[in-house]
Amino acid sequence: MVHWPDNMVTYYGSEKILFSNDAFGQHIASAERFDDQLPLDIILEEAQKYYANIVLPYGKQVQMALEVASELDIEVIAPSHGLIWRTHIPEIIDRYNGWSKNKTEEKAVVVYDSMWGSTAELAETIEKTFTSAGINAKKINLEKTHISDVMTDLLTARYIAVGSSTLNNNMLPSVSGFLTYMRGLAPENRLGLAFGSYGWSGESVVQIMDVLTDCGFKLLPEIKVQYRPSDKMLENAAEDLKESLEQNLSEDEKEKEKAQKYRCETCGYIYNPEKGDPEGDIKPGTSFEDLPDDWVCPICGASKDLFLAVD
Ligand SMILES: Cc1cc2nc3c(=O)[nH]c(=O)nc-3n(C[C@H](O)[C@H](O)[C@H](O)COP(=O)(O)O)c2cc1C
DSSP: OOSSTTOOOEEEGGGTEEEEETTTOOOOOOSOOBTTSSOHHHHHHHHHHHIIIIIGGGHHHHHHHHHHHHTSOOSEEEESSSOBBSSOHHHHHHHHHHHHTTOOEEEEEEEEEOSSSHHHHHHHHHHHHHHHTTOEEEEEETTTSOHHHHHHHHTTEEEEEEEEOEETTEEOHHHHHHHHHHHHHOOOSOEEEEEEEESSSOHHHHHHHHHHHHTTOEEOOOEEEESSOOHHHHHHHHHHHHHHHHHHHHHHHHHHHHHOOEEETTTOOEEOTTTOBGGGTBOTTOOSTTSOTTOBOTTTOOBGGGEEEOO
């Protein structure tokens, strides 16, 4: 079940070939058959597109399949679509590991559609604001880009900004089509941002927020303007986004600190906040910072100041 229930992965031991079915595939039609016969960046980009559009909802199953595959001696991976891997197996396994864990980069996709350019102006401002905050950003107009290509970019993007103006009390059909497609592919661990221009009732932004929330994304405050945004409105939108990005970064830091493990430099014991220290009456979920000052290492009795953060 790495894609459909009837998909089987077969290992042919005497030739060390993994017939991997949908896993590790690409939608490439070429006269070449092997991964060392075309530029690697093209094959990996195609593998990313295939994963984002076909395999993404099955990350947990991919993880299980990777675990099984790690026990096998594999010299060739022959998927049912695309080129056969014989040289770059470590590279594609590494990508699958990241993708299937929903690992993302500090990268934003700003996806939008616009009738007369007002939402497009917001998209431009949002793209620039992400970039100036040090977040790699890409603006994508749904009129010109197929939703399957949006998914390729979105696969590794932590921030997903979606914009639409309001048309007859709704978002634009292209945006709603994209959101339906994206929701079905179930990307996880993202930050969403809804934006758009409107005339009087302005339902589009609320509807986008509803879908992003339904996807389980944490939301940044929405950006909404009436009709054509003035320079001042764009400036304010940029300022608000900059602030919410900064606030989010500091919340992220706090979250990281809460989950940070610490090692006792005396005996090597590792304090894991997820587990706590039940024998010392420390509940699971207690960060190292929140441990009482008189807490000591349960193994060797060393004090808190003899612990160092684990990388
Ligand atoms: C056919 C049509 C229907 C519209 N319906 C609504 C509506 O129901 N509610 C609303 O707030 N604005 C509505 N608008 C106004 C647009 O949302 C507004 O002009 C917006 O600035 C357009 O932004 P855009 O250039 O990004 O498409 C409508 C505009 C058109 C042309």
